[in-house]
Amino acid sequence: MLNKSKSRELPEILRYLADRIERNPELMENIHIDVKIKEKKEAPDKIKITGYRDDADLLRVLKRQNMANLRSFIRDNRLGRESNIAGLKTRAELLEYIERRLNERHHRGDSFTDKNE
Incomplete structure (x- = not known):
């Protein structure tokens, strides 16, 4: 892996190589470049807090998630x-x-409601 100082120089090095190859295309015959492009990981769908019958239903879904998803x-x-x-x-x-x-969210404001309701 490149350190920061070398990674800053990389664009200049690539421009230099491109100029040299443009002037002398035969240089390309001796150069082997293996480029690997990382595939983009699909982000999992976010878990919404709504759309469940009750909190227990939501918690059942959350129990199947890993720690990163829970955070x-x-x-x-x-x-x-x-x-x-x-x-x-x-x-x-x-x-x-x-x-x-x-x-806590579900019962927020309960102290202001009439308990007989």
């Missing part, structure tokens, strides 16, 4: 700051955190 779910749905979830090291902790935050 992105928390970020995408603004369930917590990065600093809050940084200490969570296991899937179980992340799932518990998500469940707690969803429950």
